[in-house]
Amino acid sequence: MKAAVLNEFGSVEKFEILDVPTPKPGFGEVLVKVMATSVNPLDFQVRRGDYQSELELPVITGHDVSGVIVEIGVGVKNFKAGDEVYYTPEIFKGQGSYAEYHVADEAIIGIKPKNVSHLEAATFPLAAGTAWEMLYTRAQLKINQTILIHGGAGGVGIPTIQLAKTIGATVFTTARTVHHQMLKGFGADYIIDYTSENYIEEILKLTGNKGVDVVIDTLGGNTLSDSGKVLSQMGQVVTLVDIEKPQNLIHAWGKNATYHFVFTRQSRNKLDELTKLIESGKLKPVVGKVFPLSEIGQAHSLLEFRKGDKNFYGKIAIQVEDESNTEQK
Numbered sequence: 001m002k003a004a005v006l007n008e009f010g011s012v013e014k015f016e017i018l019d020v021p022t023p024k025p026g027f028g029e030v031l032v033k034v035m036a037t038s039v040n041p042l043d044f045q046v047r048r049g050d051y052q053s054e055l056e057l058p059v060i061t062g063h064d065v066s067g068v069i070v071e072i073g074v075g076v077k078n079f080k081a082g083d084e085v086y087y088t089p090e091i092f093k094g095q096g097s098y099a100e101y102h103v104a105d106e107a108i109i110g111i112k113p114k115n116v117s118h119l120e121a122a123t124f125p126l127a128a129g130t131a132w133e134m135l136y137t138r139a140q141l142k143i144n145q146t147i148l149i150h151g152g153a154g155g156v157g158i159p160t161i162q163l164a165k166t167i168g169a170t171v172f173t174t175a176r177t178v179h180h181q182m183l184k185g186f187g188a189d190y191i192i193d194y195t196s197e198n199y200i201e202e203i204l205k206l207t208g209n210k211g212v213d214v215v216i217d218t219l220g221g222n223t224l225s226d227s228g229k230v231l232s233q234m235g236q237v238v239t240l241v242d243i244e245k246p247q248n249l250i251h252a253w254g255k256n257a258t259y260h261f262v263f264t265r266q267s268r269n270k271l272d273e274l275t276k277l278i279e280s281g282k283l284k285p286v287v288g289k290v291f292p293l294s295e296i297g298q299a300h301s302l303l304e305f306r307k308g309d310k311n312f313y314g315k316i317a318i319q320v321e322d323e324s325n326t327e328q329k
């Protein structure tokens, strides 16, 4: 099979499209023909070598799959050949999704939503799955609560806004002005331009100094400590990003805050819940750009450096197999 292989960590030029052996499904595993995948920041972090201690070269990265099961291993109970599935491969374990085939444990795959294409479905598992985990499992966001979602126009930000609105929360988000109209369309109630406004002052002004019930930190840096300044009493912070340096949480202490550190977990239950939300139209795909697997380097340049489109938003989908091609392995 063809795969985008990294024999070295580094720049986007390190990707090589090579022929590698097609993996075999073991006990409880399925072999999936990958129709589409996507680009997540985790992929460019892996490519440039941020996680060298976790990985051995050569590496095939990629953390989203939408595809078709072509073979089932011994002991598989819930799926059969021909099922259309989507999922996030296990992180730092085994081969990723930048390849024509992928093997996954049946416990981490879900039936693909029927109302979206493979290209659209491939943009959901990691980003929207993380959004679901943050709001439903961790913060347990409730109707009429207030939430600040940083990086609203990002791959995680957009589904987080959509899910928070589905729950019935009031959404505050940060994004550049060029993205405000789009985010209003997804229901964001208050949008703060992080390049020209001080979000802490704006949140306090908009909430009459009360602060918000939940902060979603997709940024890192000072956001973890500054979150305490915009939280209401007993508020919660959910953070997705590495903590690069020790943080002073004095403001959060004064708010009796709870912090949740999220490293996305794979589960069929989460995918099944996402599928219901997607099929009911509550969660919509936002495919900003599509690239073929052979142009994976350009796709990384767009997400990592905004090369070619500084106003890019949403997700990048990667076409691995043409959807009109139904031929199986």
Ligand SMILES: NC(=O)c1ccc[n+]([C@@H]2O[C@H](COP(=O)([O-])OP(=O)(O)OC[C@H]3O[C@@H](n4cnc5c(N)ncnc54)[C@H](OP(=O)(O)O)[C@@H]3O)[C@@H](O)[C@H]2O)c1
Pocket: 040, 041, 042, 126, 127, 130, 150, 151, 152, 153, 154, 155, 156, 157, 174, 175, 176, 194, 218, 219, 239, 240, 241, 262, 263, 264, 265, 303, 310, 311, 312, 313, 314
């Ligand atoms: N722990 C986990 O399980 C997990 C899961 C998923 C993602 N993540 C992490 O979460 C982060 C976001 O992922 P993503 O997929 O959403 O990335 P993304 O698609 O690149 O989106 C990042 C967004 O943040 C915005 N942004 C940049 N600087 C900002 C600032 N100072 N204030 C407000 N917004 C700002 C960007 O807007 P512009 O266009 O204006 O630059 C962009 O819309 C990444 O670090 C990723 O690794 C972690």
